[in-house]
Amino acid sequence: MGLFISVLVDKGRCNLCKKCQICPVDIFKFDNDIQVVDEDECLLCNACIEACETGAITIQKEYGKS
Ligand code: SF4
Ligand code: SF4
Numbered sequence: 001m002g003l004f005i006s007v008l009v010d011k012g013r014c015n016l017c018k019k020c021q022i023c024p025v026d027i028f029k030f031d032n033d034i035q036v037v038d039e040d041e042c043l044l045c046n047a048c049i050e051a052c053e054t055g056a057i058t059i060q061k062e063y064g065k066s
Pocket of ligand 2: 046
């Protein structure tokens with residue numbers, strides 16, 4: 001049992017503005033024109049959601065998934 005976090009980026013909305021790089025644990029990485037999300041370290045601080053002007057980011061929390 002535990003908390004599983006998924007950080008999802010809607011690539012149809014994302015304009016690669018990189019404002020989500022405000023993330024304190026650097027979840028969002030940019031490799032040329034591809035955004036890579038490394039969600040394991042997410043602190044659920046919501047800073048990325050507040051920074052993203054296109055509403056591209058969704059964070060899902062799920063408890064107890066094995
Ligand atoms: S802040 Fe939003 S639109 Fe900008 S790069 Fe990040 S996910 Fe994409
Ligand atoms: S909620 Fe906070 S820690 Fe998680 S991805 Fe967004 S900015 Fe990073």
